[in-house]
Amino acid sequence: MDIALWIIAAALAAVFLASGAVKLAQPAEKLAATGLTLGLGKTIGVLEVLAAAGLILPAALDIAPVLSPLAATGLVLLMAGAVVLHVRRRETKVVAVPAVLLVLAAVVAWGWFA
Template identity: 55%
Template sequence: MNVVLWIIAGLLAAAFLAAGVMKMLQPKEKLIASGMGWAADFGDGQVKLIGLVEALGAIGLILPALLDVAPVLVPLAATGLAITMIGAIVVHVRRKENQAVLPSLVLLLLSAVVAWGRFGPWSF
């Protein structure tokens, strides 16, 4: 199960890092035009902050365990990303963006699995 948790954490880190960097570097208007309609409900700074949270969460999923420095940060990062995805699901449901709920739900569940595994039976 330890290997499975590493694989899930790696995939989550790649997804959240890519999404976070994109939100930090792209102008809000370009994000909206590319299908992220939810960004219209947020200010530029808020979209950049969401991107920063996702990027830092991605780093927190891998780096602490890899360097063996404060590995308790791994399940905390996973928990933070799960909470972020709960917020994303709420926004998508309110905006009736039903097609965006499923990917957010999958990321939520995978983040919750990593948090459970690393807080619980397969902690570092």
């Protein structure tokens, strides 16, 4: 189970590092086209990058390893917000992506807290 958690955490870290970096690098016009304000888009980008680092580094370096499941829990909350946003906007084609990421982050949080 431990190896599976590491694989899931690494995949999540890669996804959120890339997603966060894109949000941080996007010009304001492109971010506005997604329906996010500049401040919200950049904040989400920062949270995603920090969570990606938090998933891997504390546990891998054995420095405050409790931060890794906390980062996963933060991603659960962030993805819950994304699911709600997409449902409210009636974006049914894309709501599955944050829902799957939410479940994977919950598995990592549960596995590392247990």
